[in-house]
Amino acid sequence: MDAMLSFQTVYTMWLREMLRFKRAKSRIVGSLATPLFFLIILGTAMGSSYNIENYKEFMAPGIIAMVLLFSSIFGGISVMWDREFGFLKEILIAPVNRFCIALGKAFGGVTTAMIQGILLMIITNGFGVHYKSLPGMLLSIPIMFIIGIGFISLGIALATKIESHEGFQMVMSFLTMPLVLLSGAFFPLSKLPDWLKIAVHLNPLTYGVEALRFTLIGESEIPIVVCLVVLTSFAITTTAIGGWLFGRMEV
Amino acid sequence: MNAIVTDQITKSFNGFIAVNKINISVKEGELFGLLGPNGAGKTTLINMLSTMIHPTSGTGTVNGFDVVHDSASVRAAIGVVFQGSTLDEQLTGWENLDLHGRLYGLPASLRKKRMDEVLDLVELSHKSKLLVKTYSGGMIRRLEIARGLMHHPKVLFLDEPTLGLDPQTRLHIWEYIRRLNQEEGITIVLTTHYMEEADHLCDRIAIIDNGQVVALDTPEKLKSVFGGDVIILTLDTSEDAKKLSRVYKEAGYASISTEDQTVYLSVKKSEEVVPKVFSTAFTSGINIQSMTVRKSTLDDIFIHYTGRGIRDNLVDDITYMKYKLQTKRR
Ligand SMILES: Nc1ncnc2c1ncn2[C@@H]1O[C@H](COP(=O)(O)OP(=O)(O)OP(=O)(O)O)[C@@H](O)[C@H]1O
Numbered sequence: 059m060d061a062m063l064s065f066q067t068v069y070t071m072w073l074r075e076m077l078r079f080k081r082a083k084s085r086i087v088g089s090l091a092t093p094l095f096f097l098i099i100l101g102t103a104m105g106s107s108y109n110i111e112n113y114k115e116f117m118a119p120g121i122i123a124m125v126l127l128f129s130s131i132f133g134g135i136s137v138m139w140d141r142e143f144g145f146l147k148e149i150l151i152a153p154v155n156r157f158c159i160a161l162g163k164a165f166g167g168v169t170t171a172m173i174q175g176i177l178l179m180i181i182t183n184g185f186g187v188h189y190k191s192l193p194g195m196l197l198s199i200p201i202m203f204i205i206g207i208g209f210i211s212l213g214i215a216l217a218t219k220i221e222s223h224e225g226f227q228m229v230m231s232f233l234t235m236p237l238v239l240l241s242g243a244f245f246p247l248s249k250l251p252d253w254l255k256i257a258v259h260l261n262p263l264t265y266g267v268e269a270l271r272f273t274l275i276g277e278s279e280i281p282i283v284v285c286l287v288v289l290t291s292f293a294i295t296t297t298a299i300g301g302w303l304f305g306r307m308e309v
Numbered sequence: 310m311n312a313i314v315t316d317q318i319t320k321s322f323n324g325f326i327a328v329n330k331i332n333i334s335v336k337e338g339e340l341f342g343l344l345g346p347n348g349a350g351k352t353t354l355i356n357m358l359s360t361m362i363h364p365t366s367g368t369g370t371v372n373g374f375d376v377v378h379d380s381a382s383v384r385a386a387i388g389v390v391f392q393g394s395t396l397d398e399q400l401t402g403w404e405n406l407d408l409h410g411r412l413y414g415l416p417a418s419l420r421k422k423r424m425d426e427v428l429d430l431v432e433l434s435h436k437s438k439l440l441v442k443t444y445s446g447g448m449i450r451r452l453e454i455a456r457g458l459m460h461h462p463k464v465l466f467l468d469e470p471t472l473g474l475d476p477q478t479r480l481h482i483w484e485y486i487r488r489l490n491q492e493e494g495i496t497i498v499l500t501t502h503y504m505e506e507a508d509h510l511c512d513r514i515a516i517i518d519n520g521q522v523v524a525l526d527t528p529e530k531l532k533s534v535f536g537g538d539v540i541i542l543t544l545d546t547s548e549d550a551k552k553l554s555r556v557y558k559e560a561g562y563a564s565i566s567t568e569d570q571t572v573y574l575s576v577k578k579s580e581e582v583v584p585k586v587f588s589t590a591f592t593s594g595i596n597i598q599s600m601t602v603r604k605s606t607l608d609d610i611f612i613h614y615t616g617r618g619i620r621d622n623l624v625d626d627i628t629y630m631k632y633k634l635q636t637k638r639r
């Protein structure tokens with residue numbers, strides 16, 4: 059009975075995100091243009107200027123991870139708008155477990171993020187990026203899920219603490235951008251100076267990029283097992299924290 | 310049994326006391342009104358009772374459960390229609406109701422039935438497939454009420470349910486509120502700026518000012534405290550009004566208030582008082598332009614307790630509501 063109710067709550071919140079997604083479809087697909095430009099222009103330019111072979115292949119998993127990160131953090135932080143527009147009251151007043159609400163929200167957001175990630179994977183494939191194998195591409199999907207859950211919960215946790223739009227801007231410039239730049243999405247990890255190497259290894263997104271690299275192009279500098287352990291621990295930790303903070307929210 | 314009991318319940322925001330040691334008890338099945346000017350603390354009280362914010366001190370129970378320690382049980386027993394919009398504007402009206410029904414565990418068939426029922430009530434059936442962001446302010450309000458009624462809670466909080474609605478819709482909502490209360494036995498607490506609404510609907514009314522209950526009784530008792538008549542005198546200037554009210558106070562009239570050049574006297578039997586009122590004014594050299602006598606209304610009682618008319622700072626409700634919606638959308 060209780061499990062049934064919890065499931066119903068998670069499903070309801072997921073359903074809401076999907077209903078919103080349905081209406082924002084064109085905008086969300088359109089938002090794939092930027093990463094695609096990145097990949098095509100930067101990937102081609104860097105590859106030819108520095109004579110790196112297959113730079114586009116190297117960069118593609120990084121770009122996919124970047125899109126997942128943006129979409130997830132944004133999805134989590136949208137709790138802030140729910141508060142702004144009052145809808146948060148409607149869900150906080152409901153006689154349901156708040157952790158389940160947060161979880162439903164996370165699943166909804168991660169579905170959106172994964173749709174974007176998968177689309178980008180397919181499109182880049184069509185644009186001449188050669189991925190290793192179909193099973194590899196399929197295996198990337200659960201990895202996208204773990205990456206998404208981790209960052210979406212981080213977004214939810216932040217949203218419970220952030221008051222205003224300025225706060226949102228701060229998150230975007232002081233969290234999201236550094237996470238992308240310090241993730242190894244654009245450069246190999248081996249030749250970095252020590253300080254940068256440490257920063258990159260402390261960044262959970264790095265392990266997402268590396269894991270996708272492993273499944274998509276078949277090579278990664280960090281062993282896949284390490285990547286999976288770090289990503290999973292990150293996802294569990296942020297979900298626990300995000301769910302807990304969300305449960306204590308006042309409006 | 311009491312549906313709601315508060316014991317010295319208090320809320321302060323950074324030292325500002327919004328609700329100050331309020332003790333009320335609402336009986337099961339009662340329709341209870343909270344009346345008070347803007348900023349009196351009505352919404353804050355409802356937010357505490359609906360577990361949305363924690364009291365700074367004091368306690369409250371709803372349906373027998375403590376609002377802090379057993380908030381989950383409280384939430385399971387209540388429904389709330391908040392003062393501002395809490396709809397998802399990116400979704401249609403229908404979708405908003407559907408999600409609500411799911412959150413409250415209504416099975417599909419019952420959900421559908423209730424949705425049709427409440428959409429019909431607020432006359433939004435034909436708009437239910439449109440996005441809420443295309444709704445007018447009044448339509449948003451109506452949908453909000455419809456949603457709050459959908460799950461038939463034990464205790465229903467309505468924070469200014471009919472603010473900004475046209476008279477016809479308001480009548481429908483009143484009818485439905487009363488039906489819910491009488492036929493379903495739902496305890497209802499509502500706040501309102503409309504005196505006739507409180508008078509018409511409520512079994513008992515608490516008048517709240519500056520976070521405190523200043524009067525609490527049935528509308529009839531409240532009105533009968535001063536015997537039921539109001540004498541309204543229009544004078545030449547507001548100075549005259551102030552002066553005359555002082556004179557009357559010294560002469561022993563208990564309930565006097567002034568507004569510009571008008572003096573209101575609440576009295577038991579106007580026929581005995583009117584001659585004295587005239588002679589007193591005459592002897593103090595104040596000219597009376599006109600005089601009206603009428604049965605006292607809840608408005609008069611309200612002015613007596615809070616020192617101001619309930620709508621002094623509510624130019625008109627639609628403007629007020631639009632303002633509220635706009636400030637939220639910024
Ligand atoms: N979150 C908050 N932070 C600071 N002050 C607050 C907060 N919420 C309410 N207040 C203050 O508490 C007082 C009571 O507010 P409340 O909203 O309860 O009034 P109200 O009786 O509902 O008024 P209205 O009729 O305008 O809805 C106001 O002075 C308000 O400014």
Ligand SMILES: [Mg+2]
Nearest residue numbers: 351352392468
């Ligand atoms: Mg209020």
